[in-house]
Amino acid sequence: MFVRFSIIAAIALLASGCASNPPTLGSKNTSYGDTKAVETITNEFSSTDLQIIAESMTRSLAQSGILRGRPVVQVYDVKNKTSEYIDTREITTTIKTQLMKSGTARFSSDNTDMQSQVDQIKLQNQSGLYKKATVSKIGNMIAAKYRLEGSISSIVKRSSEYKDVFYKFSLQLIDVESGLAEWMDEKEIRKTTEH
Amino acid sequence: MRFKLIAVVILALLAGCATTAASKVVALGKLRDIEIDAMRVARENGFITVNTQLSNTSSNNKTFYYRFAWLDPDGFPVAEEETWKSQMMYGEQTRFIQAIAPTPKAVDFRLEINTP
DSSP states (O other): OHHHHHHHHHHHHHHHOOOOSOSOOSOTTOOOOOTTSOOOSSSSSOHHHHHHHHHHHHHHHHHHSTTTTOOEEEEOOOEEOSSSOOOHHHHHHHHHHHHHHHTSOEEOOOTTTHHHHHHHHHHHHHSOOSOGGGSOOTTOOOOOSEEEEEEEEEEEEEOSSEEEEEEEEEEEEEETTTOOEEEEEEEEEEEEEEO | OHHHHHHHHHHHHHHOEEEOGGGGEEESSOOOSEEEEEEEEEEETTEEEEEEEEEEOSSSOEEEEEEEEEEOTTSOBOSOOOOOEEEEEOTTOEEEEEEEOSSTTOOEEEEEEEOO
16 A cells, blocks of 8 residues: 555656746746835835835834824825825825724725715615615714824935935824824935936 | 832833843844944833844944844734835944834834845
């Protein structure tokens, strides 16, 4: 029994070959890299900047203690005051995701998602298409206690030898009822390229 | 006696503990000209905060890369990997890097560090 089993195993091994080839297809010039690596290909706004900004802001906010009792926060888009195109929505999304994961806050619909939320609740209540018991009732949405808004600005200097970029990201948490800014933080990043 | 012991433990927790740096540092290769001197760990509003003192032993400016890994009581990561950060130090400079855990679930940490 053992001998037969061994022969079968040996044949299977020979047939499959010594599996040393990696399970890849295509050009060797393309590869997957570390998404957490420090990227310095050019000195424009990079993935590392996005990650560093989101990380430092969320941790500072989560640890500040202001979000005690998991308050409801509405996130607004980050204003881009730099001279380059930056998808600031991604900064907002990353900050929101990380705060959500830290378990310190709950989020109401963002200003950009609000229309979809309103459309859906109206559709459920006004179209008559849905079973009554399953319809989400009007008037139960939770209002935000705080709104979170930020901006990113830059100072760019060029000479024949250098290009220097200085980014400043600021984020503030504002109490909706009082209008008071309850928490605020900044992150500065400097990147210099020598030509 | 028992109360005294508890009081000492609480006091130590409140004051933050100076940890032996070596057990918390994972160096990727040999560290060149960068030394890790002391680490202070405290828990603020439920989140672990680590303050690390580093010094540049060379007289030239040096850049190093670092990130923290946050661990649960069993030594497994509690959050996604952090992004690597680049930090420049002037010659002979001593400076501090501060880090905050991403979630209150983190009870321990490792500092990954690399000098190019």
